[in-house]
Amino acid sequence: xTRKKIKLAFIxxxxxxxxxxxxxxxxxxxxxxxxxxxxxxxxxxxxYPPGSDSQLEAWPSTVVARNLFSEYKRRIVGRS
Numbered sequence: 001x002t003r004k005k006i007k008l009a010f011i012x013x014x015x016x017x018x019x020x021x022x023x024x025x026x027x028x029x030x031x032x033x034x035x036x037x038x039x040x041x042x043x044x045x046x047x048y049p050p051g052s053d054s055q056l057e058a059w060p061s062t063v064v065a066r067n068l069f070s071e072y073k074r075r076i077v078g079r080s
Contacts, residue, residue, distance in 0.1 A: 021050055
């Protein structure tokens with residue numbers, strides 16, 4: 001059975017938008033956790049929450065995300 005098609009549009013209701021954001025964030029983190037466990041890779045997710053004054057969120061932590069990005073940059077620059 002297929003799911004019905006949804007329209008991609010800005011959610012005007014603040015409460016509904018925040019609920020959708022939290023739900024999508026939870027699903028994203030769960031999928032990343034599964035990927036890390038099943039594939040044995042190091043990964044992180046960086047999420048910019050709604051609102052211009054909000055700080056970015058990283059999972060599992062900002063320290064891990066910074067380390068992974070610096071390792072990635074080191075490997076990419078090392079190839080050139």
